[in-house]
Amino acid sequence: MYQIFVSLRYLKKKRSCYIAIAAVAISVMTYIVVLSVMSGFDKELRMRIRGTLAHVIILKGGIYGFNDYKEVMEKVKTVKHVKASAPFVEGPALMRVRGTKEFAYFRGINPGLEAEVADLRSYLSDFGGKPEYLNRVHGEAETYSAFVGVERLRIAPGDPVRDPDSFVPNGEKIVLVTVKGWDKISVKAFVVEGKFRSGMYDFDKTYVYIPLKAAQELVGTPDAVTGISVGLDDYRHAPEVRDELRRMLGSSYFVQTWEDTRKTFLRAVELERRVMAVILFFLLIVAGFCIAAILRMIVFIISKDIGILKSVGATQSGIMSIFLFNGFLVGVIGSAIGAAVGIGIVLRINWFEQYLYSITGWRPFPPEIYYFNEIPVVLNPWNLAVIAGVAIGLSVLASVYPAMKAARLDPVEVLRYE
DSSP: OHHHHHHHHHHHHOTHHHHHHHHHHHHHHHHHHHHHHHHHHHHHHHHHHHHHSOSEEEEESSSSOBTTHHHHHHHHTTSTTEEEEEEEEEEEEEEEETTEEEEEEEEEEOHHHHHHHSSHHHHHHTTTOOGGGGGOEETTTTEEEEEEEGGGGBOSSSOTTTOGGGBOOTTOEEEEEEEETTTEEEEEEEEEEEEEOOSBHHHHHHEEEEEHHHHHHHHTOTTOBSEEEEEESOGGGHHHHHHHHHHHHOTTEEEEEHHHHTHHHHHHHHHHHHHHHHHHHHHHHHHHHHHHHHHHHHHHHTHHHHHHHHHTTOOHHHHHHHHHHHHHHHHHHHHHHHHHHHHHHHHTHHHHHHHHHHHHSOOSSOHHHHSBSSOOOOOOHHHHHHHHHHHHHHHHHHTHHHHHHHHTOOHHHHHTTO
16 A cells, blocks of 8 residues: 555655646646537537428429429328428529628528428527418518528627617518529519527528518429428438438439538538547647656656665565556546536636627637537537546556656665765
């Protein structure tokens, strides 16, 4: 048991050990914060993209050339695990709101069917809207209604629920300008019936929902749609349903899951997360070298003490145990401090960002770049355990060389001139 006593004594008395502990703590803290934020981005992106898209999407050659969509929908209903399907017309447009003109995407939908394949109902709930409100018409001209992304209607800073005056109110007109056919311009007015918020900034800034019939009139294809959205009872069956639909519909139709449609983007996010994890791993290795250097210095400083221990019967394995345990303690204490601080930062990261923004006007994570109004984080207990375990393991490994040097010291040579 003397090994533990001696190790604790050196850890307490040698202030250089505090530097090693700090190195491990900073590495673990950084690893936890960055990995939690990256995991949060990955999870939230997948969840929100899946909310704006259906589980499976059926397309056909041509922009608005899906003429037989009603027959296709009847076939889709016969496939196992299919819960619902909904046609849509989608395309780019120039959108005018209160005199300002910006690029937008319109999506013509049947609101009742769309609510069954996507998260439209939850997007409207914050503002008291319901999908069926999209079917309302206004005035003698029977102007169609529209649901507009909340960020597109923003006119001042503020929360859309708490500060409604910061947004264009319901009842105002908007105008969509797009291409009709291949050589004509189509212009159509709509009345803002409600706002929606998906939580993904880019979508809330550019998308507008309009009735399917209005979209067909806008693009000049009264009997055609862009595609069909398919909702499943469980997304885990998506690849199976996709393959079945491909066999059923033939090669003239393009059937994809939502992950297929965003494959490049999702792979880029996943690759970025993995590369970041590898880069941060080198922080732990640097901390390991710091531990090795500090323990080697301690061995040199306390060589007389080691000589005395050996002269009174301490074995080589006993001396090694002292420094290996010292490295273990540095790893455990550093990991505990780093994990505690890292978890605290992760839990309060949005508060820190808002506080910094209120003081400086600068946002470290601007939503127009990172898509989200808040920084998403995911604290995975398994990841925390792995990070702490790797940090402790590297700390012990880094102490092997100093421990071997200490164990090989010759007490006669060390104490000769004492």
